Amino acid sequence: MAIIQQLLGNMGVAGGGVNALRGESNVQGSTDHCLLWHIWPGCLKTARASNTTLAAYNEKWTPSSKDPLSANWWQNYPKYSVSMLKSFFGEKADVANEFGYRWLPKVDDGAVYSWFDIFDAMYKETIKGFFAWGQNPACSGANANKTREALGKLDWMVNVNLFDNETGSFWKGPGMDPGAIKTEVFMLPACASVEKEGSITNSGRWMQWRCRGPKPLGDSLPDGDIILTLGEKIKEVYQEDGLYPEPIANLKWDYATDGTYDPHKVAKEINGYFVKDVTIKGKTYRKGTLVPSFAFLQADGSTSSGNWLYCNSYTEKGNMAARRGQEDAVNNIGLFPEFAWCWPVNRRIIYNRASVDAKGVPWDRKDWVVYFKGEEKDGKYVSRKWIGDVPDGGWYPLQNPDGSWRDDAKHPFIMRKHGHAQIFGPGRADGPFPEHYEPLECPVEKNFLNPQMVNPTAAVYATKADAHATCDPRYPYVGTTYRVSEHWQTGLMTRTQSWLMEMQPQMFVEISEELAELKGIQNGERVNVTSARGKVACSAVVTKRFKPFMMGGLTVHQVGIPWHYGWRWPSTGKEDSANLLTPSAGDPNTRIPETKAFMVNVVKV
Amino acid sequence: MSNAFFIDTTRCTGCRGCQVACKQWHDLPAEKTENRGTLENPPDLSFSTYKLVRMRETETDGKLKWLFFPEQCRHCIEPPCLETAQDESAIFKDDKTGAVIFTANTKNLFADEIIESCPYNIPRKAADGTLAKCDMCNGRVTNGLLPACVKTCPTGTMNFGDRDQMVSLAQQRLAQVSKKHNSAQLVDADDVNVIYLVSEAPALYYEFVMASAGSHGLSRHMALRKMASPFWRALRQLA
Numbered sequence: 001m002a003i004i005q006q007l008l009g010n011m012g013v014a015g016g017g018v019n020a021l022r023g024e025s026n027v028q029g030s031t032d033h034c035l036l037w038h039i040w041p042g043c044l045k046t047a048r049a050s051n052t053t054l055a056a057y058n059e060k061w062t063p064s065s066k067d068p069l070s071a072n073w074w075q076n077y078p079k080y081s082v083s084m085l086k087s088f089f090g091e092k093a094d095v096a097n098e099f100g101y102r103w104l105p106k107v108d109d110g111a112v113y114s115w116f117d118i119f120d121a122m123y124k125e126t127i128k129g130f131f132a133w134g135q136n137p138a139c140s141g142a143n144a145n146k147t148r149e150a151l152g153k154l155d156w157m158v159n160v161n162l163f164d165n166e167t168g169s170f171w172k173g174p175g176m177d178p179g180a181i182k183t184e185v186f187m188l189p190a191c192a193s194v195e196k197e198g199s200i201t202n203s204g205r206w207m208q209w210r211c212r213g214p215k216p217l218g219d220s221l222p223d224g225d226i227i228l229t230l231g232e233k234i235k236e237v238y239q240e241d242g243l244y245p246e247p248i249a250n251l252k253w254d255y256a257t258d259g260t261y262d263p264h265k266v267a268k269e270i271n272g273y274f275v276k277d278v279t280i281k282g283k284t285y286r287k288g289t290l291v292p293s294f295a296f297l298q299a300d301g302s303t304s305s306g307n308w309l310y311c312n313s314y315t316e317k318g319n320m321a322a323r324r325g326q327e328d329a330v331n332n333i334g335l336f337p338e339f340a341w342c343w344p345v346n347r348r349i350i351y352n353r354a355s356v357d358a359k360g361v362p363w364d365r366k367d368w369v370v371y372f373k374g375e376e377k378d379g380k381y382v383s384r385k386w387i388g389d390v391p392d393g394g395w396y397p398l399q400n401p402d403g404s405w406r407d408d409a410k411h412p413f414i415m416r417k418h419g420h421a422q423i424f425g426p427g428r429a430d431g432p433f434p435e436h437y438e439p440l441e442c443p444v445e446k447n448f449l450n451p452q453m454v455n456p457t458a459a460v461y462a463t464k465a466d467a468h469a470t471c472d473p474r475y476p477y478v479g480t481t482y483r484v485s486e487h488w489q490t491g492l493m494t495r496t497q498s499w500l501m502e503m504q505p506q507m508f509v510e511i512s513e514e515l516a517e518l519k520g521i522q523n524g525e526r527v528n529v530t531s532a533r534g535k536v537a538c539s540a541v542v543t544k545r546f547k548p549f550m551m552g553g554l555t556v557h558q559v560g561i562p563w564h565y566g567w568r569w570p571s572t573g574k575e576d577s578a579n580l581l582t583p584s585a586g587d588p589n590t591r592i593p594e595t596k597a598f599m600v601n602v603v604k605v
Numbered sequence: 606m607s608n609a610f611f612i613d614t615t616r617c618t619g620c621r622g623c624q625v626a627c628k629q630w631h632d633l634p635a636e637k638t639e640n641r642g643t644l645e646n647p648p649d650l651s652f653s654t655y656k657l658v659r660m661r662e663t664e665t666d667g668k669l670k671w672l673f674f675p676e677q678c679r680h681c682i683e684p685p686c687l688e689t690a691q692d693e694s695a696i697f698k699d700d701k702t703g704a705v706i707f708t709a710n711t712k713n714l715f716a717d718e719i720i721e722s723c724p725y726n727i728p729r730k731a732a733d734g735t736l737a738k739c740d741m742c743n744g745r746v747t748n749g750l751l752p753a754c755v756k757t758c759p760t761g762t763m764n765f766g767d768r769d770q771m772v773s774l775a776q777q778r779l780a781q782v783s784k785k786h787n788s789a790q791l792v793d794a795d796d797v798n799v800i801y802l803v804s805e806a807p808a809l810y811y812e813f814v815m816a817s818a819g820s821h822g823l824s825r826h827m828a829l830r831k832m833a834s835p836f837w838r839a840l841r842q843l844a
Contacts, residue, residue, distance in 0.1 A: 484644070485620045498635035499628050502647055503621055506640040524642030539640035544662040544669055 003434070006421045012354030012392070012412065014333045014367040020203050023489065025193075029201030032343070033270075033307060037113040041270075041307035044081055047106045054101035057081070058299075063417045070419035071393055071410040078299040079308070086304035087269050090252030099301055103247035112459070114591035115141060116584055120461050122150035130157045134190065134223065138166040138173070139490040139566040139577035142593035143584035145534045146465035148173060154183045160190050160226060165492050166566040166577070174567055174576065190223050191216035192493075198224070198263045199321050204348070207313055208340040209267075209322035224261035228253070264319070271314040272297065272305025290315045293345050309343045320346070331388040333367050347390040353412035354421070360386075360397030372397050380404070429457045429588035439597040440585040441470045441532075443478060443556050457588035468583050469532040469599060477515070478558040479531065479600035481578045487564035490577065495569040507565040507575040509538035511602060512546040515557045519602060529561060531600045534580030536561070540602075559602055563595070607703025608746060609768040609798040610680075610755070611775045614810070615782050615789075617673040617762040619644075619658055623754035624675075627656040630742060630753035650676065652731040655739040656754055659811040674810040675754070675762065678727045678739035679797035680705045689722040690714050703768070703798045704741035711736035724816035768798060775800050 001018045010016035022028065034041045044061070051057035062077040086093050089100035097103075107113060119137070121127040123146060130151070137147050151157060151170045159168035164187065166173060171181040193200075194213040201207045216222065231253050238245040255265045272291040277284055280296055294311040297303045305311045313320050325338025335348040342348050349355075352369045356362050360372025360381075370388040374381045379402025384394055398409040411419025424432045437455040438447050447453045460466065469475050486504040487494040494500045509529050511521065521527055523542040528535050538561060548557045563578040582595040628635070633653040638646045645660040659674040684705045690696040695710035696719070707728065711719070716730040728736045742752035746765075750756070755763040764774060775791050779802055782789040786804035793816050794800045807814035 485618075485622075499625050502628075502635035502638050503624065504640075504644070505638045505646065508640050522642075524640065539642065541640065541642050541644065544664060545671065 003423050006423060009354075009363070011421060012349060012351035012369065013364060014349070014355075014369055016355075017350070022203055023483075025202065026200040028203050028205060029199065029207065032201060032309060037107070041084060042080055042309045044077070044084065047101070047104060048109045049106045050109050051106065054081070054085075054098035057101065065417050065419070067411075067418050068407065069398070069409060069411050070417065071395075071414035072417055072419070073414045074417070076294075076297070079297040079303075080294070080305070082299045082301060083272055083297045083303045083305040083308060083311075086275060086301055087272065087306040088252060089250050090254075090304075091275075092250035092252070093301065095301060100247075100250065103250065105247075112591065114459075114586065116459060116461065116586050116591050116593070119147050119150045120463065120584075122153060123463055123465065125153050128155045130154050131160065132157060132167050133160045136161070136165045136167050136490040136492055136566070138170050139563075139579060141584075142579055142582040142595050143465065143533055144577050144579035144582075146463070146584060147579075148176070149465060152176070152181045152183055156184045156186070158186045158188060160188045160223060161492065162190055162192055162220070163492055163496060164568065165490070166568045169568055174573070188226055189218065189220040190226060191220040195220075196222035196224065196263075198222075199267065201343075204342070205350075206340045206342050206348075207310070207321040209319055222261060224255075224263060224266070228255055228261045264314075266306075267314045267319065267321075269304070270306035270310045272303055272308075272311050274302065275304050276302050278302045292316070312345045313341050313343070329388060331368050331371070333369065335389055337390075345390055347392060349389050351392055351412055351414075351421075352389050353392050356397065358397060358399035359401060376401050378402075381406075430455055439594055440583055441468050441475070441599040442597070443471065443476070443599065444552050444554060445471050446552065448552055455588065458594075459586040459588060459591050461584050465533070466584055467532040468585070472532070472599065475531055475599040475601050476557070477600050477602060478556060479529070479581060479598050480558065480560050481563045481582060481595050482560060484562050484564065487562070489564070490566055491564035491569070492566075495565065501570060504562075504564075505570065507536060507538045507578075508541045508562065509602060510541045510543050510546055510560040512548055512557060513542055513544060514548050515546075515559070515602070516540065516542040518557075519604065521602070521604060526605050528603050528605055529559070529581060529600050530603065531581040531583075531598060533583065536576050536578060536580050537574060537605070559600065607682075607700070607768050607798055608741070608765065609703065609771040609800060610677075610741075610752070611764040611771040611778075612675060612799065612801045613762050613764065613775075613778055614672070614674060614801060615778075615786075615804045616760045617658070617675060618760055619660055619671070619673040620759070621658050622757040622759065623763055624654075624656050624658055626753040626757035627677075627739070628654070630745070631655065631740075649729075650727065650738075651729045652735070652737045654729075655737065661810055663805070663809045665805070670805065670809075672805060672810045674801075674803075674814060676811065676813075677754070677799060678705065678741075679725055679793070679799040680739075680741055681797050683796070685722040685724065686719050686728060689719055699743055699747075702741060702743055702746050704743040704746070706740055706743060707736050707738055709735060724813075726813040771800060775802060778802055 005011055005016060005018055038046050040046055047057050051060050058078040058081060063072060063074050065072040082099050085099035085101060093099040138144055141147050148170050168185055168187055171178050195216045197212045199207050199209050235248055235253060238248040255262055268290060274285045274287055274289055274291060276287045291303055291305060291311055292315050294308045297305055297308055297311060320341035323338050323340060327338060329335040329337050337346060349369050355369040362368030362371055368388060370386050370391045373387050374385045375383040380400045381396055384396055386394060392412060393410050393414050395410045396406050396408055399405055413419050413421050416422060426432060436449045438453055440454055484504055486500045521540050523540060525540050527538055527540050529538050546558060548555050561578045565575040565577055567573045567576050581600055583598050585594040586592060636647040641648060647654055650657050656677045659676050661672045663670050663672060680703055687696045687698060687705060695714050696707055698705050712733055712735040716734045716736055719736055720728050728738045730736050745752060751765050755765040764771060779789060779791055782804055788806050789804045792801040792803060792807055792814055803810060
């Protein structure tokens with residue numbers, strides 16, 4: 001998608017780019033703040049074992065370009081990594097201890113620690129304890145039977161959630177023998193997002209502050225309070241007799257006000273402080289004041305910032321994300337610059353200087369994003385002024401009005417090493433260009449587009465729970481999974497709602513009229529959908545919306561199932577997750593599971 | 606001047622937000638349902654379901670269409686139910702909003718007779734014979750709020766306002782939609798305060814989309830009803 005948009009010139013323009021449709025309102029925010037194993041906050045790299053010192057780490061991940069017109073913004077990497085460490089460890093972080101870098105865990109070079117790998121490790125009994133925080137892996141992850149079995153091999157599990165779910169109660173789920181399971185399960189009741197204060201960041205990177213609505217019910221707490229209290233207790237225990245206590249004992253952990261979690265303190269920590277008096281360009285910033293933007297961050301330990309991308313979001317002017325200004329910008333394209341706040345530095349469209357020609361004039365004169373309006377003298381620009389969105393770097397345009405090239409300009413793609421968009425994508429396990437492969441399970445014995453059948457670098461796992469079956473007469477139909485508007489995620493917040501259950505009461509499988517006839521299945525009848533990994537009972541929905549199709553001279557039937565159900569609710573216990581069927585196979589770069597194409601059978605009960 | 610709905614089915618995605626919003630505002634209980642081989646549920650309007658999105662799959666010229674019809678009371682300009690009941694304490698019309706309202710006193714009516722009178726097959730009865738249906742969220746509307754179903758609709762399907770405005774919006778949209786769909790039409794627009802725009806033949810959406818298929822619409826239905834009403838009243842007295 002990114003390659004197509006680049007070729008079409010749809011980068012940095014209004015309505016351009018690629019907008020990820022997320023499964024949840026704060027996916028952007030949570031990944032910005034280190035949800036994924038391979039990146040630290042602000043897209044900094046997780047340290048590898050081979051990055052033995054902070055200097056080596058910074059050296060490894062700071063790119064350099066010989067092109068004087070490349071901004072190469074990541075050259076600032078050490079400022080962001082050191083400021084992050086200062087946020088983590090506060091006054092305990094100093095030059096002598098590499099700002100605490102040595103206390104952070106490093107991942108083995110070449111190893112992968114994705115979702116699949118975590119459950120694989122549990123299954124193999126190398127991980128023995130588990131916090132399931134706001135998730136329901138017994139239903140949400142591909143190959144859920146393997147996940148459920150893995151949970152049974154743990155010593156302990158802490159389930160942090162609104163309600164009991166299929167994960168917390170896995171030990172009494174279908175096919176389980178509670179007497180044989182040793183896992184000790186703790187339930188920490190959390191409140192819902194509307195019952196707590198904080199921010200979410202949407203796919204457009206707008207960080208929006210939200211006030212608390214109703215108070216949390218019963219003993220439930222905002223997860224900020226849960227993690228803060230846990231942290232305090234863990235610090236206590238480590239200080240008493242912890243093995244290698246420094247990483248935990250030295251953690252800065254002062255985010256409470258009057259004994260409860262204070263989201264403003266965390267938001268300010270994420271923005272960052274001057275931790276000593278700092279003079280920059282003749283202006284002195286006092287110790288303890290908030291850093292105005294990431295351009296002020298330093299690599300010498302004089303500033304902190306939990307996430308440099310969010311530096312500028314909570315400043316001495318206040319909480320920028322809480323703004324609710326209704327005025328649009330001068331270009332009137334829906335930027336609303338004073339509504340909430342957008343990273344970086346409230347820039348609403350990244351790489352927006354790609355929307356202008358070399359002289360700073362928009363390609364699109366109607367829905368323009370930025371426009372260079374500096375003064376001109378004798379065919380040369382003599383002052384700098386951009387209007388519209390916050391420009392992606394306020395440098396002069398590449399060319400003067402008379403067509404001469406400037407040497408004080410920068411290319412527009414400032415986060416790329418050389419300042420240009422890239423079609424060739426180095427660093428991908430299966431790169432540099434996209435290629436079509438058949439799924440791990442497929443109905444044909446041959447890839448009709450190239451001689452390589454499946455992606456040779458795809459992630460596959462080898463336990464006996466990772467069975468797969470391709471071109472296997474026992475599983476002759478293509479299966480796919482999707483969502484319905486009535487249920488959300490694994491359904492924990494919707495399967496408990498009677499009005500929603502009235503509309504979507506049961507797990508179902510959608511099949512074509514042709515397949516129904518072939519199998520003698522009546523509309524509405526209960527059937528079993530099976531794969532090499534599991535079995536799910538479904539109501540058959542015979543529909544014109546599914547049609548058999550031809551593939552290499554073969555008639556292929558496809559069926560579709562929603563993924564939101566689980567045995568815990570509804571109380572019949574007869575509905576369960578589509579992920580009992582899906583394979584634990586993942587793409588080689590991010591381990592996105594292959595839950596959209598796999599092989600199944602549909603059989604009458 | 607009354608209010609009216611304009612329901613633009615060409616914009617409906619079948620999300621059923623309207624269906625839930627209706628239950629929530631009226632605090633109606635969920636029905637015990639099962640998947641019947643369709644995503645449409647509950648199976649019918651009922652004493653506790655005033656709004657229901659009908660879903661039909663149809664193929665014309667080899668092209669598949671999944672048609673959604675958010676069904677509700679049409680708040681007829683001359684309501685046959687009201688005419689049949691002849692009891693303003695049970696069924697009345699709020700002249701300010703145009704809402705046709707059923708009260709608890711519908712229990713005293715001949716429920717089947719009222720149901721039979723409706724050309725759109727809308728009213729439903731409880732076990733004790735009390736009747737219920739969409740009330741235009743009259744309580745909300747008279748307090749300056751939109752009906753719950755309109756408020757929640759994210760696609761522009763559900764619209765509500767002064768009848769004049771809705772009629773003009775409906776005609777505007779009809780003109781646009783007609784460019785692509787020969788069968789596009791406004792359903793019974795002169796007779797009802799819930800004006801549907803459909804892009805296909807009404808019968809493809811659901812049995813009771815129009816007052817009656819063919820030449821005689823709601824007006825004729827009403828005329829017949831009026832002719833017969835003395836007969837019904839006599840029957841009622843006998844009972």
